[in-house]
Amino acid sequence: MEHVVDPLATKPSALRGQSETIFFVVMVVGLVVAPFVTYPLFLMQAMCFALFACAFNLLIGYVGLLSFGHALYFGWASYLSAHSAKVWGFPPEFAILTGTATAAVLGLLAGSLAIRRQGIYFAMITLALAQMMYFFALQAKFTGGEDGIQAVPRGYLFGVIDLKNEIAMYVVVLVVFLAGFLFIYRIIHSPFGEVLKAIRENEQRAISLGYKTDRYKLVAFVLSTTLAGLAGATKAIVLQLASLTDVNWPMSGEVVLMTLVGGLGTIFGPVVGSFVILVMQYKLSIVGEWVLVIQGMIFVACVLLFRRGIVGEIANWLRLRL
Amino acid sequence: MFEIFGVPSNALFGQLLIGLINGSFYALLSLGLAVIFGMLNIINFSHGAQYMLGAFVAYLLLQYSGLGYWPALIVAPILVGITGMIVERLMLRWLYKLDHLYGLLLTFGLALIFEGVTRNYFGSAGLPYTVPDSLQGGRNLGFMFLPNYRAWVIVASLTICFGTWFVIERTRLGAYLRAATENPTLVRAFGINVPRMITLTYGFGVALAAFAGVMAAPIYNVSPQMGSELIIVVFAVVVIGGMGSILGAIVTGFGLGVVEGLTKVFFPEASNTVIFVVMAIVLLVRPAGLFGRRA
Numbered sequence: 315m316e317h318v319v320d321p322l323a324t325k326p327s328a329l330r331g332q333s334e335t336i337f338f339v340v341m342v343v344g345l346v347v348a349p350f351v352t353y354p355l356f357l358m359q360a361m362c363f364a365l366f367a368c369a370f371n372l373l374i375g376y377v378g379l380l381s382f383g384h385a386l387y388f389g390w391a392s393y394l395s396a397h398s399a400k401v402w403g404f405p406p407e408f409a410i411l412t413g414t415a416t417a418a419v420l421g422l423l424a425g426s427l428a429i430r431r432q433g434i435y436f437a438m439i440t441l442a443l444a445q446m447m448y449f450f451a452l453q454a455k456f457t458g459g460e461d462g463i464q465a466v467p468r469g470y471l472f473g474v475i476d477l478k479n480e481i482a483m484y485v486v487v488l489v490v491f492l493a494g495f496l497f498i499y500r501i502i503h504s505p506f507g508e509v510l511k512a513i514r515e516n517e518q519r520a521i522s523l524g525y526k527t528d529r530y531k532l533v534a535f536v537l538s539t540t541l542a543g544l545a546g547a548t549k550a551i552v553l554q555l556a557s558l559t560d561v562n563w564p565m566s567g568e569v570v571l572m573t574l575v576g577g578l579g580t581i582f583g584p585v586v587g588s589f590v591i592l593v594m595q596y597k598l599s600i601v602g603e604w605v606l607v608i609q610g611m612i613f614v615a616c617v618l619l620f621r622r623g624i625v626g627e628i629a630n631w632l633r634l635r636l
Numbered sequence: 637m638f639e640i641f642g643v644p645s646n647a648l649f650g651q652l653l654i655g656l657i658n659g660s661f662y663a664l665l666s667l668g669l670a671v672i673f674g675m676l677n678i679i680n681f682s683h684g685a686q687y688m689l690g691a692f693v694a695y696l697l698l699q700y701s702g703l704g705y706w707p708a709l710i711v712a713p714i715l716v717g718i719t720g721m722i723v724e725r726l727m728l729r730w731l732y733k734l735d736h737l738y739g740l741l742l743t744f745g746l747a748l749i750f751e752g753v754t755r756n757y758f759g760s761a762g763l764p765y766t767v768p769d770s771l772q773g774g775r776n777l778g779f780m781f782l783p784n785y786r787a788w789v790i791v792a793s794l795t796i797c798f799g800t801w802f803v804i805e806r807t808r809l810g811a812y813l814r815a816a817t818e819n820p821t822l823v824r825a826f827g828i829n830v831p832r833m834i835t836l837t838y839g840f841g842v843a844l845a846a847f848a849g850v851m852a853a854p855i856y857n858v859s860p861q862m863g864s865e866l867i868i869v870v871f872a873v874v875v876i877g878g879m880g881s882i883l884g885a886i887v888t889g890f891g892l893g894v895v896e897g898l899t900k901v902f903f904p905e906a907s908n909t910v911i912f913v914v915m916a917i918v919l920l921v922r923p924a925g926l927f928g929r930r931a
Contacts, residue, residue, distance in 0.1 A: 428919075603752055607756070
């Protein structure tokens with residue numbers, strides 16, 4: 315993979331050292347103000363996808379593993395979250411936990427198979443396993459097949475806060491998103507994260523230094539799927555819907571696209587990318603099927619012309635780390 | 637009629653035949669993927685879309701220029717192969733020095749474009765393509781009824797597969813190809829035009845996919861999503877077989893088609909997923925794949 319030379323290698327100024335903090339504050343302020351400007355439902359959906367993309371980016375950006383089947387964890391977490399809220403009558407916090415735990419277990423199973431092969435095979439295995447679970451979702455009774463699980467109750471958070479209130483729901487999603495975002499930030503900047511980056515740069519070397527890279531890769535994979543599950547489970551409560559769209563391969567492609575547009579291996583890239591792609595989908599919903607063609611063109615353009623993505627290009631231009 | 641393991645024999649043989657037909661397509665497509673991967677180091681995600689394009693070109697040739705199945709079987713692979721070579725020259729060429737992942741992402745984007753464009757013009761519903769007159773009907777083999785067209789697909793696919801194997805493993809041209817796969821710089825120093833060879837290889841791989849598409853047109857309907865459904869299964873086939881060996885790709889393709897056919901008889905609910913389950917088992921038992929070498 316192509317990597318930007320670390321811009322901090324040169325002497326950091328006060329601003330450069332703080333660039334991540336400044337951008338984080340800007341992002342939080344933006345997300346707090348945004349619901350007064352535009353549709354809260356759209357923003358909530360976008361935050362769920364942003365968390366999904368951040369989780370995906372943890373793998374591709376920091377371990378160099380391309381999982382082409384992340385819809386599996388997003389979609390199945392969404393199903394279990396919706397099912398437990400609607401049929402088992404779980405309160406929303408437990409429904410989200412149920413979905414997230416499902417994704418963690420599935421991630422452990424799929425991950426321990428997929429890390430047995432490297433490189434391009436890893437992508438194909440994750441895609442194939444996701445397709446298998448798509449067929450299970452299609453055939454299983456509880457998923458509602460083509461209809462999906464509709465009219466999922468949002469319920470009362472901790473038994474008291476009514477989430478039918480858009481503001482309350484918005485705050486919950488914002489908290490979930492920021493917690494997930496900061497958790498990923500923490501992972502990346504921990505000693506564990508440094509080992510992950512070492513594996514990305516040169517796995518053989520990391521092995522020779524005594525690291526059991528398979529274990530690191532598996533833990534990173536499970537962390538990523540768990541967070542993708544958290545995003546999917548939250549999305550099911552917000553949109554009150556879990557459907558086959560969430561678990562099918564185009565969704566896996568979409569999260570790749572969001573991350574690629576925003577910038578692989580940048581912390582803010584996936585967030586920017588998912589907002590850009592979702593806005594594009596809303597604006598272009600009038601052109602119908604052409605959305606697929608446009609998405610394909612963006613893929614091609616990103617790969618050929620700007621592999622760093624939006625945030626990566628900006629960071630490179632300003633010589634900052636974002 | 638007699639029974640085998642409590643299943644009527646004609647149902648069993650019928651599903652075995654369908655398995656062999658599906659296996660023909662798995663083999664042709666995974667063969668193309670393996671050939672392209674060997675030379676370009678790229679997993680061609682648009683392989684399924686190019687298979688679909690082959691079927692559409694055959695359909696359009698019949699609708700608008702009256703060219704029937706047999707000419708289409710030649711013309712469609714050539715046309716789609718040429719578009720493939722253009723793609724290689726204009727786009728893929730810039731990615732060889734980068735990580736494999738970018739090739740996968742670029743061809744995934746191309747697959748979306750191809751599928752999106754055909755969906756816009758032809759809708760998602762399948763379009764029918766009739767079996768050519770010369771292959772109408774079938775024959776009774778005593779234990780089952782064998783439609784002529786299906787017999788032709790299996791024979792043609794086997795011929796193409798083993799022809800490709802022969803060219804790559806047993807001829808001078810194939811020797812150049814294998815040498816360029818191992819060490820392109822050295823082969824170039826011998827005065828062989830490796831970039832042109834890469835372009836032609838990609839074109840050939842894509843043409844194989846289109847050829848499979850034309851053959852598939854009378855069996856399945858011609859539809860924009862016919863490729864994306866297939867390519868993921870073919871990826872699993874490739875993971876099971878490993879891309880190191882041409883013969884491995886062929887054997888795995890046919891073998892898994894038969895396994896899938898048998899599953900339809902004995903446990904129909906699992907027929908969609910059986911190949912993925914086999915993949916998981918192979919990964920547990922033989923992580924490098926059935927015919928793969930440990931990299």
